[in-house]
Amino acid sequence: MxxxxxxxxxxxxxxxxxxxxxxxxxxxxxxxxxTQGKPEESQDEMHDIHKPITLEDLTNPDKS
Incomplete structure (x- = not known):
């Protein structure tokens, strides 16, 4: 067979x-x-463009 x-x-x-x-x-x-869908686009707070970026801003982004 x-x-x-x-x-x-x-x-x-x-x-x-x-x-x-x-x-x-x-x-x-x-x-x-x-279920995953598109992630909600949260509005991240942007750095104030009139304020200079300091090392503290770069190393500690949680600080307001």
Missing amino acids: GIHYDYKSTRGEKAMRKEAKRKARLEQRKAKRI
């Missing part, structure tokens, strides 16, 4: 499993994309 004996008889079943697997992966990606 050999390994190729049941190829044609299981071809449709394998194709359906492959298609289902592909659709499941697509759904997972879509769900992941929806």
